[in-house]
Amino acid sequence: MSKYPFNEIEKKWQKFWExxxxxxxxxxxxxxxxxxxxxxxxxxxxxxxxLHVGHPEGYTATDIYCRYLRMKGLNVLHPMGFDSxxxxxxNYAIKTGTHPKITTEKNIxxxxxxxxxLGFSYDWDRxxxxxxxxxxxxxxxxxxxxxxxxxxxxxETPINWCPDCLTGLANEEVKDGRCDRCGHQVxxxxxxxxxxxxxxxxxxxxDGLETLDWSDSLKAMQRNWIGRSEGANVKFKLENSDDIIxxxxxxxxxxxxxxxxxxxxxxxFVETITTKEQRKDVDKYIKDASMKSDLERTELAKDKSGxxxxxxxxxxxxxxxxxxxxxxxxxxxxxxxAIMAVPAHDQRDWEFATKFDLPIIEVLKGxxxxxxxxxxDGPHINSGFxxxxxxxxxxxxxxxxxxxxxxxxxxxxYKLRDWIFARQRYWGEPIPLIHCPKCGIVTVPEEELxxxxxxxxxxxxxxxxxxxxxxxxxxxxxxxxxxxTEAKRETITMPQWAGSCWYYxxxxxxxxxxxxxxxxxEDYWMPVDLYVGGTExxxxxxxxxxxxxxxxxxxxxxSHKEPFQRLVNQGMITAYSYQRPNKSLVPTDEVKxxxxxxxxEIVTGEKVEQVIAKMSKSLKNVENxxxxxxQFGADSFRxxxxxxxxxxxxxxxxxxxxxxVHRFLNRVWNVATRELTDEKPPAELVKxxxxxxxxxxxxxxxxxxxxxxxxxxxxxxxxxxxDKCYRELWEPFVLVIAPYAPHLGEEMWQMLGHxxxxxxxxWPQWIEELTLDDEKEVVIQINGKVRSxxxxxxxxxxxxxxxxxxxxxxxxxxxxxxxxxxTICIPDKLVNIVIK
RNA sequence: GCGAGCGUGGUGGAAUUGGUAGACACGCUGGUCUUAGGAACCAGUGCCUCCGGUGUAAGGGUUCGAGUCCCUUCGCUCGCACCA
Numbered sequence: 001m002s003k004y005p006f007n008e009i010e011k012k013w014q015k016f017w018e019x020x021x022x023x024x025x026x027x028x029x030x031x032x033x034x035x036x037x038x039x040x041x042x043x044x045x046x047x048x049x050x051l052h053v054g055h056p057e058g059y060t061a062t063d064i065y066c067r068y069l070r071m072k073g074l075n076v077l078h079p080m081g082f083d084s085x086x087x088x089x090x091n092y093a094i095k096t097g098t099h100p101k102i103t104t105e106k107n108i109x110x111x112x113x114x115x116x117x118l119g120f121s122y123d124w125d126r127x128x129x130x131x132x133x134x135x136x137x138x139x140x141x142x143x144x145x146x147x148x149x150x151x152x153x154x155x156e157t158p159i160n161w162c163p164d165c166l167t168g169l170a171n172e173e174v175k176d177g178r179c180d181r182c183g184h185q186v187x188x189x190x191x192x193x194x195x196x197x198x199x200x201x202x203x204x205x206x207d208g209l210e211t212l213d214w215s216d217s218l219k220a221m222q223r224n225w226i227g228r229s230e231g232a233n234v235k236f237k238l239e240n241s242d243d244i245i246x247x248x249x250x251x252x253x254x255x256x257x258x259x260x261x262x263x264x265x266x267x268x269f270v271e272t273i274t275t276k277e278q279r280k281d282v283d284k285y286i287k288d289a290s291m292k293s294d295l296e297r298t299e300l301a302k303d304k305s306g307x308x309x310x311x312x313x314x315x316x317x318x319x320x321x322x323x324x325x326x327x328x329x330x331x332x333x334x335x336x337x338a339i340m341a342v343p344a345h346d347q348r349d350w351e352f353a354t355k356f357d358l359p360i361i362e363v364l365k366g367x368x369x370x371x372x373x374x375x376x377d378g379p380h381i382n383s384g385f386x387x388x389x390x391x392x393x394x395x396x397x398x399x400x401x402x403x404x405x406x407x408x409x410x411x412x413x414y415k416l417r418d419w420i421f422a423r424q425r426y427w428g429e430p431i432p433l434i435h436c437p438k439c440g441i442v443t444v445p446e447e448e449l450x451x452x453x454x455x456x457x458x459x460x461x462x463x464x465x466x467x468x469x470x471x472x473x474x475x476x477x478x479x480x481x482x483x484x485t486e487a488k489r490e491t492i493t494m495p496q497w498a499g500s501c502w503y504y505x506x507x508x509x510x511x512x513x514x515x516x517x518x519x520x521x522e523d524y525w526m527p528v529d530l531y532v533g534g535t536e537x538x539x540x541x542x543x544x545x546x547x548x549x550x551x552x553x554x555x556x557x558x559s560h561k562e563p564f565q566r567l568v569n570q571g572m573i574t575a576y577s578y579q580r581p582n583k584s585l586v587p588t589d590e591v592k593x594x595x596x597x598x599x600x601e602i603v604t605g606e607k608v609e610q611v612i613a614k615m616s617k618s619l620k621n622v623e624n625x626x627x628x629x630x631q632f633g634a635d636s637f638r639x640x641x642x643x644x645x646x647x648x649x650x651x652x653x654x655x656x657x658x659x660x661v662h663r664f665l666n667r668v669w670n671v672a673t674r675e676l677t678d679e680k681p682p683a684e685l686v687k688x689x690x691x692x693x694x695x696x697x698x699x700x701x702x703x704x705x706x707x708x709x710x711x712x713x714x715x716x717x718x719x720x721x722x723d724k725c726y727r728e729l730w731e732p733f734v735l736v737i738a739p740y741a742p743h744l745g746e747e748m749w750q751m752l753g754h755x756x757x758x759x760x761x762x763w764p765q766w767i768e769e770l771t772l773d774d775e776k777e778v779v780i781q782i783n784g785k786v787r788s789x790x791x792x793x794x795x796x797x798x799x800x801x802x803x804x805x806x807x808x809x810x811x812x813x814x815x816x817x818x819x820x821x822x823t824i825c826i827p828d829k830l831v832n833i834v835i836k
Numbered sequence: 837g838c839g840a841g842c843g844u845g846g847u848g849g850a851a852u853u854g855g856u857a858g859a860c861a862c863g864c865u866g867g868u869c870u871u872a873g874g875a876a877c878c879a880g881u882g883c884c885u886c887c888g889g890u891g892u893a894a895g896g897g898u899u900c901g902a903g904u905c906c907c908u909u910c911g912c913u914c915g916c917a918c919c920a
Contacts, residue, residue: 175915175916176917215840216840216841217839217840217841217914217915218840220839220840220915221839221840221914221915221916223839224838224839224840224915224916224917225915225916227916227919229919229920231920247920248919248920249920250919250920251920262920297918304918327918328918329918329920330918330920331918331919331920333919334919334920335919335920338920339920340920341920342920346920347837347918348918348920349920351918413919413920414919415916415919535914535915538915539915539916576847598846610847643848643849643860643861644848644849645848645849646849649842649849650913650914651848651849652847652848654847654848654862656847656861656862656863657847657848657861657862659862659874660860660861660862661861663861663876664860664861666876670876706848706849706850706860707849707850707859707860709860709861710849710850710859710860710861711859711860712860713860713861714859714860717860777856778856779855779856781855781856781900781901783900783901784855784899784900784901784902785901786856789856821900822900823900824855824900824901826855829855829856830855830856830901832855832900832901833900834900834901
């Protein structure tokens, strides 16, 4: 394959941009508000493995978009940084003794070099790394603002604990009962924690979604996660006691059908209400439940378990005596940790009642409750004052009744839990608090920030819920800032998500050592106009960052309620893998393509099917950007990633596809090196140019990069047939291809004799008349089927079209003797003749 | 189970408001040039019983006309999951 000198060209322009500070950006007040854009990438965690092909996908998209916006005359902020606190570096430190700071900074170095090799137009002067003390000084400062606002609290509660990462996890970090990071099964464990009251912002986080230009699926994920539900809390008096059990239900209308109650095994009342006779069974059940992990509790969901406490409660609506059971299908962390069971109209209760032979009373007509619970709508029966009413009406009627009788009230519940904001590990921001024996918890004075991480030799967590910092006496022991007594520093560190909660703000003013962010910079740039990243952060980073931003807004520190106005998720880059008939996957290097295009496993000679799978080391289908850039160049690599398919959709990597794009750029180069002429180009080429300018402009604007590239290919395929390079065509084409292939673009611009670079040239405007065809191919249909075609001058009126259609020989023969019912005529498109 | 989305050639994918299905690219086939090429260039390429028919997961509907709109079914992907 012949190669244009991409290596030389790319090095040359990267050096030029760097040395000339081409993409440094200032808060220039001469740009009005609408001529400013803040385009943000999700910054990477600098792992030891380096960049994978997924990173440059989003980065290329934003880079193209930014370069396009600059040419449209906008002042564009486009920064990059590193999310550099995190477990891998720390685990590596435990294994090798190398300080995480050393590993992290080496990795950052490597990442930065790799990112730069792709020719992105970042303003590197604004780079931030979350692990640097100048940065985390302000992360700690924001934490203090949250603490002072009463949004951070200390608690010793059972939480998700990863035995491999040796740290507590937030709810959001647990997937299918396993640690999101390492896949280990999560345990329940009582550990001291710092927790942020994200639930205080549940409604704001929910309502704010309405104002955002995000995909519906992403908004749905956040809504699901917040999980708002409306219902009622209902009070049940216990028999022979003054105690009251409160339950939460979304179906207060079914109260007449409540035949028993169930408490979570951890419910505080279990201890007091259990009768002597039942004590043994209850204690055993609680012990068994506590031994189970969350995963086991859900896995066993199919078969309900439970035990009777011996106690009875009184149904407030009819005075009926109903038994109180405990079962682990009731979660202590949701609602009140207790339910009223309505087996006729709730499938879980139905299963439980069926298993333990508890009564099932139908209170809504419409289903067959001997087979399953009926959860649909219908008229109420056996329900006193609700009889005859439908679901909605009886819910509100019942709530009014309960409120009147002081037996309950309308209640809103959320699935969202408070955020466990703590890691019992070393490599994170120390929480800037001090425990004083006299004053209690005292904040570190703001002027003493940052509380820096002490140097340690042993990074190993104690495994007893203590961070390695607890062993560092010089760090732990301090004086209380209030009373001067000997006190102890907090040794829990913040989770990795802390730094990424506000990095987009620090980019605006990265050098400021007076404030976390100046008002002026915030006013100039915020909010983020376009934020691009993967879906994996749908409920983690994006929820946490929105929460912090809302707190900062309430404190008057930022001027918008939402940080990220528009968000676009890139699709994942997957890879091909091969599957045996039994569905097991075969590593790519153990498969060969046979002559008929099918794939066989080399060892067995058996046919395997080509399927799409995630890139993984074990399947040997991971592609390394460095190799691709070395072989094809950064411009080819960038352009291929954009050509693969729609940006938001996941798509499989194909190195053959990359070589196709590379071939295209070779052809571009070939044209660029032809004899340059100021002659008037042929009219048909001018037409294709303007069609191309239009398509590339509209598609780039809409981030439909794949079709923009296809149009540029069409342009080159035509131009290629002529042996000259027409300046009139080539100058605008070079300008529109430049955001996609910026190195090649600049080089060709220089070859055209320009002294100035093209990065800030104006984007070429197409001329609409020149995009229009003079002639159109119009199809003639009979009963909707294409029977003939004719070439006709564009804009030919209906009457003329019809006349021409009926003059067509084939049409004459097909319509002869037929009854013509009507004729539909769409100018420039078709004539449809309906016959019988 | 709930929520979101998707099914188009051998492959990745194109198709304004419903208006010529398969743009562009990969792969494949044939040819030209070359000492050679996994280079370059040219031509062809949905399928079939090939002057015709058929075709966008399957079936039905609306319409002069459906990949696109509506209904049913099937399949796949992602997220959540005993959330009362």
